[in-house]
Amino acid sequence: MKNTLSSFSAALLTVASSMATAVTIDDFSVDHPLIFQNGPGTTATSVAAGVGGERSIEATVLAGAFLLVDVTGGTLSHAQSPGTTSTTNVQWDGMDMSPMLDPIGLGGVDLTDGGIHNAVAITLLFADLNAVLTFNIYTDGANASTYTLVLPGGANNQLLVLPYSDFTTLLGAGADPTNVGAIEMFIDGSTTAGLDVQVNLLETISTLTGSKDDALQNDVDMDGEPGTGDTIRYTIELENAGAANETNVVLTDTVDGNTSLVCPPVSIEQGVASTCNAGVGGDFQIDVGTMTPAQTVEVVFDVVVQSVPSGINLCNQGVINSDTTTNSLTFDLGNPVPDSETCWTTTPVELQMFQIE
Numbered sequence: 001m002k003n004t005l006s007s008f009s010a011a012l013l014t015v016a017s018s019m020a021t022a023v024t025i026d027d028f029s030v031d032h033p034l035i036f037q038n039g040p041g042t043t044a045t046s047v048a049a050g051v052g053g054e055r056s057i058e059a060t061v062l063a064g065a066f067l068l069v070d071v072t073g074g075t076l077s078h079a080q081s082p083g084t085t086s087t088t089n090v091q092w093d094g095m096d097m098s099p100m101l102d103p104i105g106l107g108g109v110d111l112t113d114g115g116i117h118n119a120v121a122i123t124l125l126f127a128d129l130n131a132v133l134t135f136n137i138y139t140d141g142a143n144a145s146t147y148t149l150v151l152p153g154g155a156n157n158q159l160l161v162l163p164y165s166d167f168t169t170l171l172g173a174g175a176d177p178t179n180v181g182a183i184e185m186f187i188d189g190s191t192t193a194g195l196d197v198q199v200n201l202l203e204t205i206s207t208l209t210g211s212k213d214d215a216l217q218n219d220v221d222m223d224g225e226p227g228t229g230d231t232i233r234y235t236i237e238l239e240n241a242g243a244a245n246e247t248n249v250v251l252t253d254t255v256d257g258n259t260s261l262v263c264p265p266v267s268i269e270q271g272v273a274s275t276c277n278a279g280v281g282g283d284f285q286i287d288v289g290t291m292t293p294a295q296t297v298e299v300v301f302d303v304v305v306q307s308v309p310s311g312i313n314l315c316n317q318g319v320i321n322s323d324t325t326t327n328s329l330t331f332d333l334g335n336p337v338p339d340s341e342t343c344w345t346t347t348p349v350e351l352q353m354f355q356i357e
């Protein structure tokens, strides 16, 4: 019942917020025709999509039966038949209509978004085995960097953060993330027969992230949905996914105008609430201090739903800053893409009508 805000609405809200900027490499909103590679060999096709205006997919079966690769409904899917080994290379290198690499085809895209972002985020919807995913960025034909990610097999719906500082040199002096001419994502199923992988977004992000989850802490009418008088509990988990300390970390949050903030926050794992303005549409600031690499800090707070009709979206999003991070927005744990708001609809209208009958 959660996350009922449509992705279309979420996209509009993201555009509407001046704080939320990012370079989208590909949101996979443009479909890619199904590639059916039957038996050893390679098939490649290109469509007008993603950064640079073209996405090329090259699907190769090394041994065995078949590989299916496509993009539909915002999801890139790579599916190997049982016993089959294969690879998929997805390439964004400008409009050359070819799986051959043009290392300067993007003309120098700034993957730091003007110094705001220091990583690429991939939303992994599904991987059934511990497969390897390689992400390459090129500045030109002589300078490139690579990041190898071991996909957590059996894990679903995760936001994976690839810090530029953790990329290793592939060619020359390595790629300059502020000047990128080509991008490749390589799904390596060469040693994992039967691998299935699904991803749904590639976008730039800050390595200082925060996930946010919502739950009904007090469900007055016990209908399982937020409604008047109910208490929603938000749990934020800040994480420093970067290689260096984050100093002077500050979390701010303004609650939905149809909810009333309870002060002080329920719990703060590290730091103090320097402000907490209780009440309808209230806000708080938490001074977290220093976060070391891989450290997480949990913050929990409650809001009480005001008198609202059914079908109202209650949305909340925190903002994270530090000495090196500017306005990193929390993402919804149930919809782990960068900048996704955490929303919950009050008792849906359809349900109410059903109950009246």
Ligand SMILES: [Ca+2]
Pocket (backbone or CB within 6 Å): 054, 055, 056, 091, 092, 093, 094, 095, 096, 097, 098, 105
């Ligand atoms: Ca191309």
Ligand SMILES: [Ca+2]
Pocket (backbone or CB within 6 Å): 056, 091, 093, 096, 097, 098, 099, 100, 101, 102
């Ligand atoms: Ca190409």
Ligand SMILES: [Ca+2]
Pocket (backbone or CB within 6 Å): 219, 220, 221, 222, 223, 224, 225, 226, 227, 230
């Ligand atoms: Ca309720």
